[in-house]
Ligand code: KG4
C-alpha cells in the first residue's frame with residue numbers, strides 16, 4: 001500500500017492531506033482564507049499567495065504529525081501545479097519540490113481539475129470509467145466524459161461565467177457574505193422560486209454548453225426592482241440554475257454514448273438542492289449517481305493526493321523543473 005502527501009494552494013484554501021491507495025484519508029488539514037478575502041468580496045491573489053506562503057509549511061508538518069508519520073514514510077509528494085492563481089500555485093509546487101528533493105521521493109504535478117474530476121473515485125471504489133462528470137466550481141463549469149486517467153473529452157463548457165461565480169455574484173447582490181454559494185443556498189430554503197421569473201439561458205440548445213451571465217444580470221434587475229423578497233430571488237436563482245444543469249446534462253448524456261455513472265464534483269457540488277436534482281436525473285436515466293462527500297467537493301488536498309496516487313500507480317511522476325501553469329485545460 002502506498003501513501004501520498006497532497007498539497008493544494010491554487011485558490012484561497014491552503015490544504016495538505018495524506019491519502020493511501022486503499023482510499024483512506026490518514027490526515028488532512030485545510031486553512032481557509034475566507035476571513036482575509038471577505039472584506040473584498042472575492043479572492044485577492046496577492047493576499048492569497050502571502051497567506052499560502054505563511055501557512056503551508058506548518059500545515060504540512062501538522063498533517064504529518066496528525067497521522068504520526070514522517071516524510072520518510074510517504075511514497076510521493078503531489079501538488080496542484082495549475083490551473084489557478086499563479087502565486088498560490090507556485091507556493092504549493094515549490095514546497096512540494098523542496099520536500100521531494102529533501103526526501104528523495106517522486107514529485108507529482110497534479111492538474112487541479114483532474115483532482116476534482118477523480119475525487120469521486122476516492123470517495124467510491126465502485127466508480128468505473130467512463131463516467132459523465134459535471135464539474136462545477138467557482139472558476140469552472142464543464143461537462144466531461146472521463147474515459148480514464150488523463151483521458152477527458154470535454155463535451156461542454158460555459159460561454160461566460162462559471163456557476164460558482166454566478167452563485168457568488170448573485171449572493172453579493174443580495175447582500176450575503178463571501179463565499180456566497182453556501183449563504184445563498186441557506187437563504188433559498190426560505191424562499192419561493194415561483195415568485196420571481198428568471199431566464200434559463202441556453203436551455204434546449206443543441207450543444208450542451210452553459211451560460212450564466214444573463215441569469216446573474218436578471219438577479220440584479222430583480223433585486224433593483226424592489227418587487228421581490230431576497231429569499232424568493234435566491235430560491236428562483238437556484239431553481240433556474242438547477243433547470244439549466246439538468247437540461248444541459250440530459251443533452252450531454254445523449255451525446256456521450258453509454259456511461260457507467262453520472263458524477264458531480266467541484267465546490268458547487270456541495271449544494272444539496274443541486275445534488276438532489278442530479279440524483280433524480282440519474283435515476284430517470286437508469287444510472288448510478290455519485291457525488292463525493294461535501295468536504296471533498298470544495299477545494300481540498302485529499303483529491304490532489306488521490307490524483308497523485310492514481311498517477312504514481314501507473315508509474316508516472318514529474319521532473320523537479322516542472323512548471324506551474326496558471327492555465328491548464330484538461
Ligand atoms: O471547487 P471550489 O472550492 O473552488 C474552485 O476551484 O473554484 O469551489 C468554490 C465555489 C464557490 O463559487 C462557492 O460559492 C461554491 O463553490 N459553493 C457553492 C456551495 N458551496 C460552495 N455553491 C452553491 N451552493 C453551495 N452549497
Ligand code: ZN
Pocket residue numbers: 112116137266267298299
Ligand atoms: Zn477547485
